[in-house]
Amino acid sequence: MSIWLTAIILGIVEGLTEFLPVSSTGHLILATELLGYDASRWAIFNIAIQPGAILAIVVLYRHLFWDMGVGFFRRDPVAIAFVRNLIVAFIPAVVLGLAFGDQIELLLENAVVVAWALVIGGFAILIVERLARTQESGGVANLSLRQSTIVGIVQCLAMIPGVSRSGATIMGAMAMGVDRKTAAEFSFFLALPTLTGATALQLFKHRDAVTTGDLGLIAVGSIVSFVVAWIxxxxxxxxxxxxxxxxxxxxxxxxxxAALIWLGSR
Incomplete structure (x- = not known):
């Protein structure tokens, strides 16, 4: 299979799964295995195309981000609370990502870990959906400092591929009574600093391994992931x-x- 076609397929997978509670990283790892490519060869590509999906959030919520940005500098309480909640939720991922970055990278090559995480995470979602007592929260700015902190801590579970960053943050918020729409949007917005930071860090660490040809593949994958994520x-x-x-x-x-059965039969 052409590497350009592979880049397009992985871009579609990224766009489809980045903001759904199904684990984009896990699906990219499984897709790479299914296509017969070396997981370590495509690991950086899978991370580098995330900005395409992130850009879809920026464009779709551009008016909200503009209002919050302007309001923040004008010291509007709602805008300040919005920014505060995102920063507080982002910090745990920064701390753990820097402390255990090398160990996390090793997991990115383990498809079996992904398969088990998908199964366990699926049952966790069913449990939270059944037991959570949610109520209208009024948007991300109305979440408390405690709620934002816990969501940020729970997000760190997604460092295990297959767990799902969006799934962990959405379920973590709902477990504290946050309504589905606000929980989902908080997960969307938190993706901006989290995924941007993770992508920048990985590209910097592996900058010598990225060639001019890789940049072309990354560009194609990013564009495809942007379009698909938008939809x-x-x-x-x-x-x-x-x-x-x-x-x-x-x-x-x-x-x-299915992945466990397939991986076990190879």
């Missing part, structure tokens, strides 16, 4: 508002079990 984000909120997260939980379980 997915709009549909995602409509789906979870009406049906909840159970469909994604069962999807995780089915894919995880």
């Amino acid at each position: 997915v984000i709009k549909a995602f909120l409509a789906i979870v508002t009406r049906y909840g997260f159970a469909p994604f939980a069962w999807y995780r379980i089915i894919v995880g079990v």
Whole structure:
């Protein structure tokens, strides 16, 4: 298979899964295995195309980000609370990412870990969906400092590939009573500093391994992931508002079990 076609396929996978509670990193690792490529060869590519999906959030919520940015410098209480909550939730990932970065990278090559994490995470989502007592929260700016801190800590579970950053943060917020829409949007917004920081760090650490040809592949993958993520984000909120997260939980379980069977039979 052409490496350009592979870049397009992985870009589609990234865009489809980045903001869904199904683990984009896990799906990219499994897709790489399924395509027969060396996971370590594509690990940096999988991280480098994340800004494409991130840009979809920036564009879709550009008016909100503009209002919060202007309001922050004008010392508007709502804007200050919005920025504060994102910073507080972002800090735990920075601390653990810098402390255990090398160990995390080793997990990115382990498809079995991904499969088990998909299954376990699927059952965790079903449990939270059943037991959580949520209520209208009024948006990200209205979350408390405690809620934001706990969401940030829970996000660190996603350093294990297959757990899902969006799944961990959304379920963590819902477990504290945050409504589905606010929990999902907080996860979207938290992706901006988290994924941007992770991408920048990995590209800097492996800058000598990235060639001019790789930049072309990364550009293609990023553009594809942007377009796909744009479409997915709009549909995602409509789906979870009406049906909840159970469909994604069962999807995780089915894919995880199938992956375990496939990996065990090779």
